[in-house]
Amino acid sequence: MNKIEKQKLVNFVAELNPFTVELKPFHPRIGSDCPHLPLTSLCTEDKHPTTEVFLCFSENKIIVAELHNRMGEVKLLGVWPSSYVYRIIWALELKDVEYEYIEGEFHKPDFTDLLLKYNPVYKKVPVLVLDGKPIAESTVILEYIEETWPQPPLLSQDPYERAMARFWVSFAEEKTIPFMSFFVAVGEEFEKAEKEVREVLKILEETIGEKKYFGGEEIGLLDINLGWIALLFGVIEDIVGVKVLVVDEFPRLFTWIQNFMEHPTIKTNLPNHQEMVLYYKQKRETVIPSKIA
Numbered sequence: 001m002n003k004i005e006k007q008k009l010v011n012f013v014a015e016l017n018p019f020t021v022e023l024k025p026f027h028p029r030i031g032s033d034c035p036h037l038p039l040t041s042l043c044t045e046d047k048h049p050t051t052e053v054f055l056c057f058s059e060n061k062i063i064v065a066e067l068h069n070r071m072g073e074v075k076l077l078g079v080w081p082s083s084y085v086y087r088i089i090w091a092l093e094l095k096d097v098e099y100e101y102i103e104g105e106f107h108k109p110d111f112t113d114l115l116l117k118y119n120p121v122y123k124k125v126p127v128l129v130l131d132g133k134p135i136a137e138s139t140v141i142l143e144y145i146e147e148t149w150p151q152p153p154l155l156s157q158d159p160y161e162r163a164m165a166r167f168w169v170s171f172a173e174e175k176t177i178p179f180m181s182f183f184v185a186v187g188e189e190f191e192k193a194e195k196e197v198r199e200v201l202k203i204l205e206e207t208i209g210e211k212k213y214f215g216g217e218e219i220g221l222l223d224i225n226l227g228w229i230a231l232l233f234g235v236i237e238d239i240v241g242v243k244v245l246v247v248d249e250f251p252r253l254f255t256w257i258q259n260f261m262e263h264p265t266i267k268t269n270l271p272n273h274q275e276m277v278l279y280y281k282q283k284r285e286t287v288i289p290s291k292i293a
């Protein structure tokens, strides 16, 4: 349960007339000397799928005694500095979900065993593990997070707007390939990739229009999905030595990157730019020689 949901419940409870609430027997899970009642009407599974609330009735007052998370443990498996993993970190942080972050390294056997166990199909991160049950693939995990912790929303209430956000997420996923080629290609292949990257950026420039974020006034699903451009494309440009996403050509996207990176939640959950440059430079050097040879 996040802070916003908690506050809503607390406000709701504060407005209740205690005499209209039936006092139920002491609930053994709480273990204190005041009489407790599980107020199930407040937190039915369909309305609050992740929350179970127990109330304490004391001196004519109702106080929220315990707020349980039906989800139990939420764990995120990741590696540094994967932008796919950052998508999940940003979503969980924006929704103020409590989770344990398990950061591993691919070459360490303990971590590869975990990946084999939780994502045997792709053996990739991120994996979100809910009470031992894993979900893989960042876009799938983001949808799960949105459904499970709806506040604050990453998708509009309007079904058409939701469909549009999903359309652009699908577009963005499909168009990561030219960016990867821009990073590792040489010669003509690089020139082709650069042209394709510009075309994708132009489409995104038109899509965001005059909005602060792709989601409007607040960060939405598409912003999180495209966050890797804000996070990583500047790193790639620094390594490759070619600047494409410049303010004169892409003023709206340029401003979006600034807005996204300056958002208080995103800002406090970012890897260091220079460390990323070093990391990805080494990665690129392992790929390029085989391409030239």
Ligand SMILES: N[C@@H](CCC(=O)N[C@@H](CS)C(=O)NCC(=O)O)C(=O)O
Pocket (backbone or CB within 6 Å): 079, 082, 083, 084, 106, 123, 124, 125, 126, 136, 137, 138, 139
């Ligand atoms: N489509 C996947 C892509 C995830 C992905 O490529 N993760 C990389 C890290 S950035 C990975 O785990 N690679 C495995 C490896 O390098 O062995 C998603 O959206 O979650």
